[in-house]
Amino acid sequence: MSNDNDAPLPEGWEMRTSRSTGMTYFLNMYTKKSQWERPDAPADPGDVRCSHILVKHAESRRPSSWREENITRTKVEALDLLKSYRKQIVSNDASFTDLAMKYSDCSSAKRGGDLGMFSRSQMQQAFAEEAFKLKVGQLSKPVETESGYHIILRTV
CATH class of the missing domain: 2.20.70.10 (Ubiquitin Ligase Nedd4; Chain: W;)
Known part of the structure; x- marks a missing residue:
């Protein structure tokens, strides 16, 4: 037995x-x-801290931002833009913070994309799943949520 x-x-x-x-x-x-009880699920790290770059598109939940009052780009255009930002970060041609401050459609842009500490339940499911999978210092692949496309950098 x-x-x-x-x-x-x-x-x-x-x-x-x-x-x-x-x-x-x-x-x-x-x-x-x-x-005392044997756990039956992976340990939840509690809160994490991440920064992100958000690129909205015409089908986003709210297709406007501090940068553009009326966002008209397509989903494909948004994803291509985000992939170009990710490529610049990975190749060290630009810093995550600089790109976030210039191009992110989230109000966190003024903080270089920093979202502060958050729990899994505070974010849209796809965003939270990716954020909590990342190791500190790791950059995500593009993630789609109702808000648009994100790349996420886990900082804590």
Whole structure:
């Protein structure tokens, strides 16, 4: 008969032994919170901090921004623009912050795209899924949400 403790733990968890009781407990490696119950899902890092560049298009939820009152570009044009920004960042031809400040359709542009700390539930699902997958310093591929297309840089 197999023991539950033989199965690998979900990502982000560590099994530890209590020095005082000798009992096994589980530690969330992101939040450093512990629990007695064996986790059945990957550890949630709690809050993350990311910056992003948003390119809106005519079908975006709100097709206007601080840069343009009426955004008329197509989805394809928006995605192509975003890919060109990503290429410039990856090739070190431009900094993420500079591109965000000049071209992002989000009001976070004035902060170089910085969104501050946020939890998974504070963002649209596709954005949150990508943001929480990234490692610190990692840049996402383009992500589509109701707002438009984003590239996300995980900073914390």
